[in-house]
Amino acid sequence: MHEEVELTKTLVVVAHPGLSNSRVNATWFKAITGLPGVTVIDLYSRYPDGKIDIAEEQRLIEAHDRIVLQFPMQWYNCTALLKQWIDDVFADGWAYGGGRAVAGKTLSIAVSTFSKASDYQKGGRYGRTLEELTSPFEVLAFRVDMRYLPGFFLSGLERLTDVQLIENAERYRQYIGNTPGY
Numbered sequence: 661m662h663e664e665v666e667l668t669k670t671l672v673v674v675a676h677p678g679l680s681n682s683r684v685n686a687t688w689f690k691a692i693t694g695l696p697g698v699t700v701i702d703l704y705s706r707y708p709d710g711k712i713d714i715a716e717e718q719r720l721i722e723a724h725d726r727i728v729l730q731f732p733m734q735w736y737n738c739t740a741l742l743k744q745w746i747d748d749v750f751a752d753g754w755a756y757g758g759g760r761a762v763a764g765k766t767l768s769i770a771v772s773t774f775s776k777a778s779d780y781q782k783g784g785r786y787g788r789t790l791e792e793l794t795s796p797f798e799v800l801a802f803r804v805d806m807r808y809l810p811g812f813f814l815s816g817l818e819r820l821t822d823v824q825l826i827e828n829a830e831r832y833r834q835y836i837g838n839t840p841g842y
């Protein structure tokens with residue numbers, strides 16, 4: 661008898677305010693579109709007026725095992741609509757306060773930064789690592805009983821060649837797909 665291995669269902673929430681003018685996030689988006697078990701949503705085109713359909717987003721999350729939040733870093737933070745999405749969707753009675761809708765699922769982030777990797781180090785230009793700057797996502801996961809997995813970061817876009825970007829997007833495809841090693 662042959663055993664079916666259950667495919668992890670992954671939801672990637674892409675939150676870039678101008679995906680049509682994007683280099684990195686648009687390339688990442690293309691690289692992961694169509695992967696088996698992977699749903700990719702473009703938050704800014706889904707909600708151009710900023711009014712999030714909370715019930716719809718909660719249904720989407722419930723139907724997936726793993727949630728990945730993809731965004732360009734803006735002022736050492738995520739983009740505004742993603743913050744609003746979290747505030748609205750991870751609601752009292754659903755995610756916490758008696759609700760356990762996301763408990764046991766996994767959460768991670770995928771972030772592009774213009775500044776180079778060495779800027780995001782102790783003693784570097786910003787004196788903070790990307791893990792430190794993005795720690796609210798880790799604490800969010802902890803608070804709602806999700807498992808937080810290491811993020812996928814790409815920094816130093818000024819010097820990033822097209823070939824390097826293509827290689828990076830292939831690694832991202834493996835990160836999002838169920839490739840062993842990630």
Ligand SMILES: Cc1cc2nc3c(=O)[nH]c(=O)nc-3n(C[C@H](O)[C@H](O)[C@H](O)COP(=O)(O)O)c2cc1C
Pocket residue numbers: 676681682683684685686731732733734735736737772773774775776817
């Ligand atoms: C409003 C704004 C704020 C930004 N803040 C940061 C920042 O804090 N750190 C950083 O490294 N890059 C920052 N950037 C650069 C973006 O992170 C960078 O353009 C983006 O990651 C490139 O991805 P894309 O090619 O998908 O647009 C900022 C860009 C904008 C428009």
